[in-house]
Amino acid sequence: xxVYNIAPEHLDNRTFTRLIxxxxxxxxxxxxxxxxxxxxxxxxxxxxxxxxxxxxxYGKFNYAYGDIYDPLATLKVTINGQLYLLMLxxxxxxNGIPVMSANTDGIVVKLYANKYxxxxxxxxxxxxxxxxxxxxxxYERYTARDINNFCLREINGKFSSxxxxxxxxxxxxxxxxYNQPIVAEAVVRYFMxxxxxxxxxxxxxxxxxxxxxxxxxRKFTVEYKxxxxxxxxxxxxxxxxxxxxxxxxxxxxxxxxxxYVVTVLNTLDDLPxxxxxxxxxxxxxxxxxxxxxxxxxxxxxxxxNALKKTxxxxxxxxxxxxxxxxxxxxxx
Numbered sequence: 228x229x230v231y232n233i234a235p236e237h238l239d240n241r242t243f244t245r246l247i248x249x250x251x252x253x254x255x256x257x258x259x260x261x262x263x264x265x266x267x268x269x270x271x272x273x274x275x276x277x278x279x280x281x282x283x284x285y286g287k288f289n290y291a292y293g294d295i296y297d298p299l300a301t302l303k304v305t306i307n308g309q310l311y312l313l314m315l316x317x318x319x320x321x322n323g324i325p326v327m328s329a330n331t332d333g334i335v336v337k338l339y340a341n342k343y344x345x346x347x348x349x350x351x352x353x354x355x356x357x358x359x360x361x362x363x364x365x366y367e368r369y370t371a372r373d374i375n376n377f378c379l380r381e382i383n384g385k386f387s388s389x390x391x392x393x394x395x396x397x398x399x400x401x402x403x404x405y406n407q408p409i410v411a412e413a414v415v416r417y418f419m420x421x422x423x424x425x426x427x428x429x430x431x432x433x434x435x436x437x438x439x440x441x442x443x444x445r446k447f448t449v450e451y452k453x454x455x456x457x458x459x460x461x462x463x464x465x466x467x468x469x470x471x472x473x474x475x476x477x478x479x480x481x482x483x484x485x486x487y488v489v490t491v492l493n494t495l496d497d498l499p500x501x502x503x504x505x506x507x508x509x510x511x512x513x514x515x516x517x518x519x520x521x522x523x524x525x526x527x528x529x530x531x532n533a534l535k536k537t538x539x540x541x542x543x544x545x546x547x548x549x550x551x552x553x554x555x556x557x558x559x
Contacts, residue, residue, distance in 0.1 A: 228285065230358045233304055235288065235297035250281050255362070308332070315353050322349065330374050335366075370418040372521050378415045388415060391517055407463075409436035410513045417518060424514045428507050432500050437463040437510065438492060441473075441483055448474045449483075451491050464509040465490040519544045522551045 228234070229251050234243035254277035260270045287293040288301040308331060316326045316334060324342050327335045338346055350361050364381055371377035376390030390396060392415055394408040413427040431437070443449055443458040450456070452469035462471060462483075468490040472480040483489075487509055520527055520540075525547070529540030538546075 228300075228304060231303070231307070233300050235295045235300055237297070238295065247281070247284070250277055250284075254278060254281065258362075305331070311353075311357050311359065314357075315350070318349050318353070319346070324349075327369070328371060328374055335369060335371075368419055370521060372517065378418060380419055386419070392418075404442075405438065405440040405461075407437055407439055407510065407513065410510055410517070412436070413510070413514045414517045417514070418521075424511050424518075425507065428510055434463065434492065434498075434500055434503055434505075435495075437503075437505055439463070439484070443473055446476060450474055450480070451489075456491065457493065460491060461493055462489040462491045463503070464488070464506045466504040466506050468504075515548055516544075519548050523547055 229244055229248040232240055232244045234240045234247075254274050257265055257270045257277065258274040263270060265273055284295070285301070285304060287295045288297050288304070290296055312329060312331075312334065316329055319326055319334075319336055322342070322345050324339075324346055325337045327337055329335075336346070350363075353359075354361060367380045367382045369377070369379040370392070372391065376392050378386070378388035378392040380386050388394075388411075392411055393399065394411040394415065396403050396411070397405045397408070409428060409431050412431075413424045416422040416427045417424055438461050440459070440461045441449070443460075445458070447458070448455050449458050449460055450472045451460075451462075460471070464484060464487045466488075468488040471483045471489050471491065473483055474480055487506065490504070516527075519525070523544065525540050525543050527540045527544055529543070531537060531539040531542065
């Protein structure tokens with residue numbers, strides 16, 4: 228929007244793009260500032276807030292009831308942005324620099340030392356041609372299930388994660404709910420620190436890390452051990468306890484944790500975690516559901532094909548779970 232002066236047709240172009248440019252430059256300055264506070268605001272919070280503002284302005288281009296509605300402005304941003312990134316991806320791939328993943332506003336590449344100078348030349352030429360800037364970060368480790376579920380550690384030690392690989396995702400995105408954050412923590416430690424899953428599980432001391440929460444709609448009731456309990460409930464999977472059900476108006480029971488007994492924990496107490504009777508195998512299995520598709524390169528959404536006699540992704544994952552290495556694996 229700033230570089231190509233993209234603005235709603237009914238607004239003054241110069242004024243609008245000057246505002247966008249100021250927001251962008253202020254955000255970039257905050258993001259890379261060596262000072263922890265800018266005007267009394269933590270730099271990371273300021274950068275994130277300005278990012279939301281900029282994204283919201285762009286989003287309003289396509290909101291029919293908003294004051295800056297202009298679908299053509301939306302297309303100018305999205306189509307041009309995608310084509311420019313595809314141009315960059317193509318040039319990198321043609322020069323032997325693999326693109327690991329691509330999103331609407333950034334890419335991840337695997338860069339070998341003997342390709343570094345060529346890489347620098349390509350991105351410099353791309354920036355000169357497009358007028359756009361590239362903000363580069365170097366990763367020590369990068370693990371992704373898909374573009375919205377990943378964890379990484381930069382060479383400066385900074386850690387980032389998103390989606391099912393972010394133990395604190397419930398705090399970032401309130402729509403995600405609170406869902407056994409110890410699983411994501413175990414997966415992250417497995418990929419980032421080569422730490423065994425069970426080691427992370429056994430070291431955990433906060434029972435809330437094992438808990439799930441369920442907020443059931445008013446047309447349902449919740450039953451635990453045959454008795455009705457509150458609809459907004461918290462529980463963890465245990466070796467003893469009882470089944471927990473969501474019950475509809477026709478008395479149809481739907482198990483909230485199918486195949487497992489749970490312990491309801493709506494009120495905290497001081498019971499030590501080693502007396503909670505946690506079903507650690509369940510949490511191990513949940514972690515492997517995230518790890519296996521990444522390590523095996525098999526999507527759980529893959530459909531079976533009777534004519535080709537191929538199995539579904541879920542069947543393949545169940546068969547090959549944990550089977551990652553082979554005699555011919557090229558560790559280089």
